[in-house]
Amino acid sequence: MSEAITQPTPEPRHRLGAEVRRRPSGEAPPLPRQLGSTGKVWLAITAGFALLVVVVAVNETMQDGVELLDSAISRWFASWRTSSLTDVMEVLALLASRWVIRAIRWATIGTLIVFRRWRHLVVFIGAIIVEAALSYSLMNAIHRPRPLGVSIVGSWQEFAMPSRPLSGLAVTLIGVAYCLIPHGRIRDAAKWVIAGVLVTAAIARLYLGVDHATGALFGALLGVAVALTAFRWFAPNDVFPVTYRRGRAAHLDVGGARGEAIAKAIKDQLGYRVLEVKPVGLAGSGGSTPLRLRVRDELTGEEELVFAKLYAKNHVRADRWYKLGRTILYGKLEDETPFQTVRRFVEYEDYTLRLMEDLGLPVPEPYGVVEITPEREYMIVMEFFDGAVEIGEADIDDGVIDQGLKLIRAMWDAGLAHRDIKPANLMVQDGNLKLIDVFFVQVRPSPWRQAVDLGNMMLVLALRSDAERVYEHALRSFSPEEVAEAFAATRGIASPTQLRSMMKVSGRDLIADFQALAPHRPPMKIQRWSVRRVVLTLGVVLAAFIAFGLVVSNWAVFA
Amino acid sequence: MNRSRRFAVVVLILCSACTTNAGIQPLCGDPYDPASILILEAQAVPSATQLPCIAELPIGWRFSGSQIDDDGATLWLDHDRAGIRAVEVGLTDTCDVSSAVEVPPGPDEIGMRVYQDPESLDPFVGTRTAVFDGGCIVTRYRFADGSEAALVVEADRAISTIARRELVAGVAEELQLTLCGAGAPPCPG
Numbered sequence: 001m002s003e004a005i006t007q008p009t010p011e012p013r014h015r016l017g018a019e020v021r022r023r024p025s026g027e028a029p030p031l032p033r034q035l036g037s038t039g040k041v042w043l044a045i046t047a048g049f050a051l052l053v054v055v056v057a058v059n060e061t062m063q064d065g066v067e068l069l070d071s072a073i074s075r076w077f078a079s080w081r082t083s084s085l086t087d088v089m090e091v092l093a094l095l096a097s098r099w100v101i102r103a104i105r106w107a108t109i110g111t112l113i114v115f116r117r118w119r120h121l122v123v124f125i126g127a128i129i130v131e132a133a134l135s136y137s138l139m140n141a142i143h144r145p146r147p148l149g150v151s152i153v154g155s156w157q158e159f160a161m162p163s164r165p166l167s168g169l170a171v172t173l174i175g176v177a178y179c180l181i182p183h184g185r186i187r188d189a190a191k192w193v194i195a196g197v198l199v200t201a202a203i204a205r206l207y208l209g210v211d212h213a214t215g216a217l218f219g220a221l222l223g224v225a226v227a228l229t230a231f232r233w234f235a236p237n238d239v240f241p242v243t244y245r246r247g248r249a250a251h252l253d254v255g256g257a258r259g260e261a262i263a264k265a266i267k268d269q270l271g272y273r274v275l276e277v278k279p280v281g282l283a284g285s286g287g288s289t290p291l292r293l294r295v296r297d298e299l300t301g302e303e304e305l306v307f308a309k310l311y312a313k314n315h316v317r318a319d320r321w322y323k324l325g326r327t328i329l330y331g332k333l334e335d336e337t338p339f340q341t342v343r344r345f346v347e348y349e350d351y352t353l354r355l356m357e358d359l360g361l362p363v364p365e366p367y368g369v370v371e372i373t374p375e376r377e378y379m380i381v382m383e384f385f386d387g388a389v390e391i392g393e394a395d396i397d398d399g400v401i402d403q404g405l406k407l408i409r410a411m412w413d414a415g416l417a418h419r420d421i422k423p424a425n426l427m428v429q430d431g432n433l434k435l436i437d438v439f440f441v442q443v444r445p446s447p448w449r450q451a452v453d454l455g456n457m458m459l460v461l462a463l464r465s466d467a468e469r470v471y472e473h474a475l476r477s478f479s480p481e482e483v484a485e486a487f488a489a490t491r492g493i494a495s496p497t498q499l500r501s502m503m504k505v506s507g508r509d510l511i512a513d514f515q516a517l518a519p520h521r522p523p524m525k526i527q528r529w530s531v532r533r534v535v536l537t538l539g540v541v542l543a544a545f546i547a548f549g550l551v552v553s554n555w556a557v558f559a
Numbered sequence: 560m561n562r563s564r565r566f567a568v569v570v571l572i573l574c575s576a577c578t579t580n581a582g583i584q585p586l587c588g589d590p591y592d593p594a595s596i597l598i599l600e601a602q603a604v605p606s607a608t609q610l611p612c613i614a615e616l617p618i619g620w621r622f623s624g625s626q627i628d629d630d631g632a633t634l635w636l637d638h639d640r641a642g643i644r645a646v647e648v649g650l651t652d653t654c655d656v657s658s659a660v661e662v663p664p665g666p667d668e669i670g671m672r673v674y675q676d677p678e679s680l681d682p683f684v685g686t687r688t689a690v691f692d693g694g695c696i697v698t699r700y701r702f703a704d705g706s707e708a709a710l711v712v713e714a715d716r717a718i719s720t721i722a723r724r725e726l727v728a729g730v731a732e733e734l735q736l737t738l739c740g741a742g743a744p745p746c747p748g
Contacts, residue, residue: 064734071736078747143583145598148736151746152602157628159599210629 019298020271030268031238031261031373046225049218053161057142070212071149077206078150085207086153092204093154095197096165104172112179119235120179120242127230129554131171131223135164138222147212154208163202163211163219170198170223178231182242239314254279254291254310258372262310262379265370266295270381272306273298280307288315288439292384307364307384307436311345312377319345328537330493331528345439346378352441353382359414361407362434385429385436392423392502396464401473403433404461408454409477417445421456422496423463448489448524454478455490456499459510463502467513484518487511491523584622585634587612587719596625598738600632601726604652605740607694609671610726611648614719636717638710641683642703646714654695656688664689667719683708689720693741696720 023029056062094100105128112121144161146152158164173194181187198220205211211219241253254262254277263274272295280292289310296303320338339345346369353366364383371378394400404426411418418425419440427434442449454474462470474483490511495503503510585596600610611634613622623637623644636646659674668689677685683702688695698718700711724742731737739746 067734067736075747081747140583143596143599145595146602148598148730148734148738149746151605151739152629155629158626 019267021268023268029371029374030265031258031377033373033376042221042225042228046221049221053138053142053218066214067148070147070214073213074147074150074206074209077203078209080207081153089204089207090154092200093208093210095201096163096169096205097155098165101165101168101172104176108172108176108179115244117179117242119240120231123230123235124175124179125551126234127171127175127227128168129550130230131167131226132164132554132556134226135162135167135219135222138162139164144212144215147209150209152209154205154210156210160210160212161215161218162222163205163215166198166202166205166211166216166219167223169201170194170220171227172223173197174224174227175231178227178235178237178242180242182244183237239312254289258377261372262291262370265372265379266293266381269370270368271298272296275303291379293381305384305386306367306381308370308379308381309349310372310377310379311342313342316340316342316345324536324540326493327533328540330526331530331533342376342378346380349380349439352438353380355443356416356435356438356441359410359416361410362403362432363438364434364436385427385434388427388429388434390423391426391428391433391460392463394428394464396428396461397431398469398473399431400428400433401461401465401470402476404457405454405470405474405477407433407435408457411453412450415444417442417449417453419445419449419453420496421453421460422499423460423502424498426460447485451482451486451489452494454482455486455511455514456495458483458486458514459490459495459499459503462510462513463506467510467517471514471517480519481521483514484521487514487518488521489524492526494526583625585610585612585625587614587721596627597721597726598730599627600650601723601738601740603627603629603632604650604694606652606692607650608692608723608741609689609694609696609720610723611650611696612719612721613717614667616717617713620713620717634718636714638702638706638714640703641706641710641714642701645700645702645706645710646718647699647701648718649697649699650694651697652694654688654690654697656690659686659688665715680708682706683711685711687715 056066108124109121112118112124139159139161142161143159146156146160174191177187177190177194181190202211202216202220205216206213238253238256238258243253259277262277266272266274274293274295276294278292278294280290289312291308291310293306293308294303295306316339323338339348350366350369353363356363357365364385367381367383369378369380391400408421418435418438419442420437425435425437427436458467458470458474471483478486583596585600597610597612601607611632613634616622616636619639621637621639623635625635626633631649631651633650634648635644636648637643638645656674656676659676662673662675664671664673671689671691674688674690675685676688679685682704683700683706685700687698687700689698698714700714702708702710723740727738727740727743737743737746
């Protein structure tokens with residue numbers, strides 16, 4: 001007979017705030033993903049118009065009807081022709097001329113390069129090429145002559161449907177609005193200006209008899225739709241806002257709708273009321289948007305500071321590109337398998353925090369994961385080390401040195417590597433060393449990785465003290481051979497960029513100092529060649545070649 | 560659709576813009592099609608009473624594209640031995656024949672004054688200009704090295720002309736609209 005198994009009710013590790021609320025099925029998430037109402041309307045109008053064009057293209061009766069309607073409109077415009085009005089219209093038609101469009105495009109490209117807004121630049125160029133390809137293909141598929149029944153008194157090229165000058169002008173101007181003008185009232189006003197410019201150019205071209213009314217409408221719609229779709233999909237404003245403040249592209253704007261969504265999500269999912277959201281440590285963080293939140297437990301009225309990291313799809317993409325780049329440059333460094341989803345990203349950091357906390361390592365206590373937009377944005381919330389300072393700005397005594405070295409020893413013993421030991425990830429709070437940003441932690445890493453952790457920790461500690469002192473303390477936890485191994489492994493890119501920069505600024509060759517103190521050991525090779533590295537490199541070269549070829553073959557849209 | 564397929568589709572769409580409109584030929588036997596490239600040719604030079612068109616393409620010849628705008632129309636023919644754009648046919652409203660020699664018109668050139676300006680026989684390079692009311696058709700031959708000059712006979716057989724008035728009548732009959740220009744009733748503007 002088996003004994004009855006009784007289990008205690010599990011206690012949450014960190015007490016949740018009051019009134020945690022489950023989102024019922026069918027209820028929108030805190031920040032629903034939206035293409036935007038105007039985007040949907042434009043796409044619907046363009047799709048409807050494209051369908052109408054197809055129907056007309058296969059139905060001769062409708063073709064004749066459209067031709068007669070367009071001809072009537074063209075004749076009406078032509079009936080207004082006078083010598084002076086024609087002069088005015090010729091000038092207005094220049095709005096959609098090749099040189100005006102090229103000038104706007106190059107000015108925009110130049111501005112984007114100056115402001116190093118690479119994503120917007122790629123999307124802008126891509127939208128222009130796609131618009132050119134689509135309008136060219138449609139033009140040759142429909143092959144509609146210029147308006148019949150009126151004398152043509154303006155310049156034109158090739159077939160008339162859709163109007164390629166208006167399509168090119170539309171994609172360019174909408175691109176400018178989405179690349180250069182911050183989201184909000186100014187951009188909204190710019191859209192009205194763009195509409196005015198397009199209508200003016202269209203009227204001028206109708207007056208001159210170079211476009212049909214339907215061709216002009218289709219061209220403008222096509223250009224607007226391509227640009228809107230490109231920017232809303234590939235550079236959405238909430239992820240890639242247009243701002244003229246300094247900051248990294250990886251950092252999301254936490255104001256506006258996202259700020260409200262964060263507050264709602266934390267209230268519902270963790271039970272805290274958010275009183276303040278403040279971005280912190282942006283300089284040392286490129287893979288997420290770090291935030292300090294001041295929250296209040298509604299039940300007890302207690303206020304506390306918590307730390308949160310907001311992850312979005314752009315961080316997953318950035319991680320993928322970063323790892324691809326490292327694989328190509330150095331080969332497989334045991335850590336180059338990218339994450340596929342934001343959910344996995346945040347789940348992994350939550351796991352590593354909990355694992356290290358279980359081992360008694362001085363990491364922030366995890367409070368939980370908060371969903372902002374399903375599969376697109378999540379936030380991990382954890383303890384905030386109030387009053388802690390970065391180790392690069394703290395006083396380093398023997399206690400801190402010992403704690404740093406013992407921390408590495410404990411990770412070695414537990415079969416872990418942090419893989420991002422640098423000043424920005426080591427905090428000192430009341431003389432106690434704290435380790436943050438455990439996203440890169442690896443379980444059962446290679447010995448090389450573990451050796452690099454030791455080397456980097458010793459370098460960080462020596463930056464605020466000296467190599468001899470740190471070496472002496474290291475021998476209490478590590479053998480001389482292990483220290484020698486650490487400095488045979490810790491070379492070049494094995495150290496984080498921030499650590500390398502700080503060593504350069506200090507003017508001391510700390511690696512050489514440690515190598516002189518430790519027994520001699522030849523440097524380990526970082527370059528690892530593999531079939532995967534060769535294939536990836538060739539693939540990237542091929543993709544770059546194709547991209548270059550597309551730009552060159554479509555050069556006419558820029559030159 | 561996975562990422563690689565999406566990438567391939569995008570590349571194919573974009574590559575569609577890498578080529579000229581090689582598929583749309585100005586066929587002499589198809590003048591009444593409202594979407595015919597011949598109407599666009601006629602609009603390019605409203606004064607021209609004759610328009611170049613493709614009569615038949617002998618084996619080895621290929622229509623390789625056109626460029627038509629308000630300055631005129633240009634058509635190109637490729638040949639497997641004479642080379643890419645071995646023949647270029649241009650329609651303009653005026654032309655300079657001061658350095659050319661007048662020759663008798665061919666069967667397709669009745670009523671026109673024809674001039675030739677041969678530059679080289681091997682490889683064959685030369686210009687033949689047909690002048691008519693309101694315009695000219697300028698045919699430039701630039702054959703590749705090693706191709707025989709006799710191919711010019713085939714090229715001449717491939718290119719013919721159509722009277723503008725036939726197009727004007729066709730558009731009026733099919734669409735009850737006016738193809739403005741020579742031979743048509745006056746148009747607004």
